Amino acid sequence: xxxxxxxxxxxxxxxxxxxxxxxxxxxxxxxxxxxxxxxxxxxxxxxxxxxxxxxxxxxxxxxxxxxxxxxxxxxxxxxxxxxxxxxxxxxxxxxxxxxxxxxxxxx
Amino acid sequence: xxxxxxxxxxxxxxxxxxxxxxxxxxxxxxxxxxxxxxxxxxxxxxxxxxxxxxxxxxxxxxxxxxxxxxxxxxxxxxxxxxxxxxxxxxxxxxxxxxxxxxxxxxxxxxxxxxxxxxxxxxxxxxxxxxxxxxxxxxxxxxxxxxxxxxxxxxxxxxxxxxxxxxxxxxxxxxxxxxxxxxxxxxxxxxxxxxxxxxxxxxxxx
Numbered sequence: 001x002x003x004x005x006x007x008x009x010x011x012x013x014x015x016x017x018x019x020x021x022x023x024x025x026x027x028x029x030x031x032x033x034x035x036x037x038x039x040x041x042x043x044x045x046x047x048x049x050x051x052x053x054x055x056x057x058x059x060x061x062x063x064x065x066x067x068x069x070x071x072x073x074x075x076x077x078x079x080x081x082x083x084x085x086x087x088x089x090x091x092x093x094x095x096x097x098x099x100x101x102x103x104x105x106x107x
Numbered sequence: 108x109x110x111x112x113x114x115x116x117x118x119x120x121x122x123x124x125x126x127x128x129x130x131x132x133x134x135x136x137x138x139x140x141x142x143x144x145x146x147x148x149x150x151x152x153x154x155x156x157x158x159x160x161x162x163x164x165x166x167x168x169x170x171x172x173x174x175x176x177x178x179x180x181x182x183x184x185x186x187x188x189x190x191x192x193x194x195x196x197x198x199x200x201x202x203x204x205x206x207x208x209x210x211x212x213x214x215x216x217x218x219x220x221x222x223x224x225x226x227x228x229x230x231x232x233x234x235x236x237x238x239x240x241x242x243x244x245x246x247x248x249x250x251x252x253x254x255x256x257x258x259x260x261x262x263x264x265x266x267x268x269x270x271x272x273x274x275x276x277x278x279x280x281x282x283x284x285x286x287x288x289x290x291x292x293x294x295x296x297x298x299x300x301x302x303x304x305x306x307x308x309x310x311x312x
Binding site for chain 1: 219220221222223224225227228231256257
């Protein structure tokens with residue numbers, strides 16, 4: 001049993017593996033959209049990690065006003081760019097959440 | 108035949124559920140004619156969770172061959188047994204929480220990068236407080252999992268099996284009175300099979 005009260009990792013993976021097609025799917029009829037979803041999902045995941053790190057630094061008081069502005073602007077524009085690219089492939093921000101099975105979802 | 112879940116060997120599944128003994132446990136299954144779609148499988152899993160003394164639901168999105176479930180029971184029998192003991196007599200209650208318009212992500216956009224970062228930090232703080240409030244209240248029912256979906260929170264509690272409409276309404280009232288959750292739209296649903304307690308996903312905010 002895991003520390004947080006969940007199932008054993010191995011069992012969780014085994015249960016999820018019973019339906020492997022429920023994970024990331026690459027459909028031959030819409031390869032471009034599925035690949036875009038995968039790549040943009042990873043990009044958004046990394047951007048959110050950077051945003052959380054920036055918030056931690058903000059809350060700890062280790063950022064100057066200039067650094068706050070620069071980091072915030074970079075992250076804000078990165079988010080807008082990722083959402084714009086997603087829109088070109090007919091994807092919404094919610095579509096960028098990737099299912100990692102027993103590890104949960106990325107976004 | 109599609110496998111829907113796992114249960115103990117002593118259980119007896121009501122029709123149209125099928126009961127397939129395997130490796131000291133049992134696979135709860137249904138004929139493909141009544142379980143071809145995810146919606147049908149969900150309905151049958153709800154039936155299983157509501158009527159069997161212990162029910163571990165399998166992933167609902169895909170048809171699962173009972174042979175795959177048999178192999179799982181053969182390889183992971185001990186872990187399945189522990190999990191069945193954990194969910195015995197319990198069902199999953201879900202609470203979805205999203206910030207009301209104007210309170211969070213839907214608030215007016217910041218003018219610059221610094222303001223944007225401060226808005227996001229404030230949103231993170233509200234999410235953390237709301238998650239703590241959900242955990243504190245739902246922990247009174249049983250085990251709790253809280254996950255983040257974008258700007259929303261989704262909490263699951265392993266509640267006693269008798270959780271009915273009145274219990275859900277009472278829970279909704281308790282949540283609505285929680286100050287950490289003021290400004291959040293809350294939706295309480297259940298009882299469900301213990302999906303959230305069948306994987307390790309718990310990216311707690």
